[in-house]
Amino acid sequence: MFYFSEEDLHRQAALIQPCDVLITHNMPYDTEILQNKVDQIKPRIHAFGHMHGHWGVNIRDGVVYINSSSVSHHVYKNKPIRVNLDQQKVAIVDFENITYWDPFPGK
Structure with a gap:
């Protein structure tokens, strides 16, 4: 959804089913269309990575947002963010090494 026109964004967002x-490549706050879709389907986890400078986690309205970007300024600097997902909860593994950001960083 990175270089899509608004029409294409709507078409692609319509393909996203409850899960x-x-x-996604894009972060939810990159486009209102994607954020509205995430707000509508409320996945337990929304993982993305385009925004390299804001690696970390945010929990908002029951959704765990994970910016899993591993590259910052063309250097592999960020470690993978590991999660345990079961029927009751989402648990972040190695949480002491993860940046928690709130609110969402700007574009």
Whole structure:
């Protein structure tokens, strides 16, 4: 959804079905269309990685948002963010090494 026109964004967002884990290139706050879709389907986890400078986690309205970008300024600097997902909860593994950001960083 990175270089899509607004029409294409609407078409692509319509393809997203309810799920537990949503993985996209774009962060939800990059486009209102994607954020509205995430707000509508409320996946347990929304993982993305385009925004390299804001690696970390945010929990908002029951959704665990994970910016899993591993590259910052063309250097592999961020470690993978590991989660345990079961029927009751989402648990972040190694949480002491993860940046928690709130609110969402700006574009």
